[in-house]
Amino acid sequence: xxxxxxxxxxxxxxxxxxxxxxxxxxxxxxxxxxxxxxxxxxxxxxxxxxxxxxxxxxxxxxxxxxxxxxxxxxxxxxxxxxxxxxxxxxxxxxxxxxxxxxxxxxxxxxxxxxxxxxxxxxxxxxxxxxxxxxxxxxxxxxxxxxxxxxxxxxxxxxxxxxxxxxxxxxxxxxxxxxxxxxxxxxxx
Amino acid sequence: xxxxxxxxxxxxxxxxxxxxxxxxxxxxxxxxxxxxxxxxxxxxxxxxxxxxxxxxxxxxxxxxxxxxxxxxxxxxxxxxxxxxxxxxxxxxxxxxxxxxxxxxxxxxxxxxxxxxxxxxxxxxxxxxxxxxxxxxxxxxxxxxxxxxxxxxxxxxxxxxxxxxxxxxxxxxxxxxxxxxxxxxxxxxxxxxxxxxxxxxxxxxxxxxxxxxxxxxxxxxxxxxxxxxxxxxxxxxxxxxxxxxxxxxxxxxxxxxxxxxxxxxxxxxxxxxxxxxxxxxxxxxxxxxxxxxxxxxxxxxxxxxxxxxxxxxxxxxxxxxxxxxxxxxxxxxxxxxxxxxxxxxxxxxxxxxxxxxxx
Numbered sequence: 172x173x174x175x176x177x178x179x180x181x182x183x184x185x186x187x188x189x190x191x192x193x194x195x196x197x198x199x200x201x202x203x204x205x206x207x208x209x210x211x212x213x214x215x216x217x218x219x220x221x222x223x224x225x226x227x228x229x230x231x232x233x234x235x236x237x238x239x240x241x242x243x244x245x246x247x248x249x250x251x252x253x254x255x256x257x258x259x260x261x262x263x264x265x266x267x268x269x270x271x272x273x274x275x276x277x278x279x280x281x282x283x284x285x286x287x288x289x290x291x292x293x294x295x296x297x298x299x300x301x302x303x304x305x306x307x308x309x310x311x312x313x314x315x316x317x318x319x320x321x322x323x324x325x326x327x328x329x330x331x332x333x334x335x336x337x338x339x340x341x342x343x344x345x346x347x348x349x350x351x352x353x354x355x356x357x358x359x
Numbered sequence: 360x361x362x363x364x365x366x367x368x369x370x371x372x373x374x375x376x377x378x379x380x381x382x383x384x385x386x387x388x389x390x391x392x393x394x395x396x397x398x399x400x401x402x403x404x405x406x407x408x409x410x411x412x413x414x415x416x417x418x419x420x421x422x423x424x425x426x427x428x429x430x431x432x433x434x435x436x437x438x439x440x441x442x443x444x445x446x447x448x449x450x451x452x453x454x455x456x457x458x459x460x461x462x463x464x465x466x467x468x469x470x471x472x473x474x475x476x477x478x479x480x481x482x483x484x485x486x487x488x489x490x491x492x493x494x495x496x497x498x499x500x501x502x503x504x505x506x507x508x509x510x511x512x513x514x515x516x517x518x519x520x521x522x523x524x525x526x527x528x529x530x531x532x533x534x535x536x537x538x539x540x541x542x543x544x545x546x547x548x549x550x551x552x553x554x555x556x557x558x559x560x561x562x563x564x565x566x567x568x569x570x571x572x573x574x575x576x577x578x579x580x581x582x583x584x585x586x587x588x589x590x591x592x593x594x595x596x597x598x599x600x601x602x603x604x605x606x607x608x609x610x611x612x613x614x615x616x617x618x619x620x621x622x623x624x625x626x627x628x629x630x631x632x633x634x635x636x637x638x639x640x641x642x643x644x645x646x647x648x649x650x651x652x653x654x655x656x657x658x659x660x661x662x663x664x665x666x667x668x669x670x671x672x673x674x675x676x677x678x679x680x681x682x683x684x685x686x687x688x689x690x691x692x693x694x695x696x697x698x699x700x701x702x703x704x705x706x707x708x709x710x711x712x713x714x715x716x717x
Contacts, residue, residue, distance in 0.1 A: 202390060203390055204390060208387070211375050211383050212374050229376065229382075233383060240386055266713065270713065273713060296373075297371050301368070309715030311711065311714035316368065321368055321372045322372075334707065
């Protein structure tokens with residue numbers, strides 16, 4: 172296996188959302204209920220890919236929307252779409268959970284990453300091979316795949332959610348997909 | 360490359376379970392208020408955009424207010440020697456010499472140049488207040504035509520001083536060549552100080568005058584009160600000493616107290632007399648010169664120009680204080696910024712480790 176740096180991902184990701192601060196971006200502010208209805212699935216999918224645990228993803232999704240309800244007056248549609256903003260909140264919820272788990276596992280001298288992969292079929296109709304391969308990815312790899320492939324976020328929005336530069340986001344996605352291909356055994 | 364699993368990932372994205380949908384709908388049923396509070400509105404960028412212009416406007420407002428409202432007051436307190444026109448047209452603006460109830464503070468006047476005509480009235484010269492003791496000092500700079508006239512002026516000033524009952528404190532006469540300077544310091548009874556200033560000013564061309572008045576009535580009254588108190592103490596002590604039943608120790612204590620009180624009384628009487636003497640004579644310093652530069656009267660400033668100058672000086676003062684505060688606060692702000700950035704980087708790295716993305 173060569174240790175070359177993977178090229179940035181240039182695959183097919185349709186630009187459903189205009190990038191943040193795009194001059195044509197609409198600054199219309201939806202109601203919170205409308206935003207919640209429209210993006211609940213996306214938030215749940217993102218958290219499901221990140222945590223590999225359906226029950227946990229549900230709890231974190233609910234937690235995310237509770238945070239969002241409190242922070243909704245601060246939401247500025249000119250700075251990004253509601254979906255991006257909700258995904259950022261979801262990531263914060265997940266990281267808070269992971270930190271709490273890490274502290275708990277430290278007390279038990281174990282790490283969350285070392286836990287055996289949950290056997291739960293978390294992603295609906297995925298094939299067992301793909302699901303197993305996904306489970307072997309790191310949470311960071313799964314989350315970038317969730318954002319860019321499953322949720323179809325564009326590069327700037329995904330980078331905004333992850334808190335990194337767009338180029339770093341592309342690189343991370345490329346690495347994640349390479350890893351997934353290797354795990355699937357389809358590496359050319 | 361079109362990965363089949365990418366299509367599979369997209370196609371099989373799981374929807375949120377119905378029970379989660381119900382939970383979220385219950386949460387979303389409480390639509391948050393649309394209007395943000397001022398804390399939410401006041402984001403750092405907005406705060407800078409609002410506070411910076413507001414601070415600038417406040418600085419300008421203070422400077423302009425100072426220039427507009429303070430300058431006339433200062434002008435009245437410190438008038439330059441008025442021109443003849445001004446003396447005629449605004450005699451009522453001649454300032455009172457000082458606040459009669461403020462002791463120890465000098466009121467100053469003068470400093471500017473004046474034409475010879477201006478000396479006719481010396482209408483702008485502060486006068487000593489009647490009925491109050493004041494320390495009055497005046498400095499006049501007078502240009503004379505030549506060294507001969509300077510000598511005559513010196514003699515005339517000395518003669519006039521003696522005529523008014525004053526005396527010469529010091530005299531200096533310096534004529535190294537064609538040009539020369541002389542300085543005469545005289546003490547003149549305060550009732551003649553206005554006449555003296557007028558007389559001295561008429562010795563040549565008045566180039567500058569500076570008048571300082573310090574009210575000492577408060578100090579004199581204070582000495583008087585203390586003296587009365589000491590006198591009472593002396594009388595009381597003397598009365599007590601007449602008691603034949605006093606023990607030797609009590610008598611010694613009372614005698615010591617009497618001696619202290621008498622010494623204190625003597626000191627207070629001396630200080631009061633010295634102060635009264637000081638206040639009964641004005642100190643007038645007459646500088647005579649033959650140099651033309653000394654006679655060049657400074658250009659008079661209009662009210663608008665003076666207002667602008669005062670406003671600019673206050674603005675400069677504000678900027679200096681601001682710069683000082685910035686210099687003092689900058690290291691702390693830098694340290695705080697570095698700590699914040701470091702904490703942010705550390706947190707991000709911890710998050711990356713947590714997600715296994717490093």
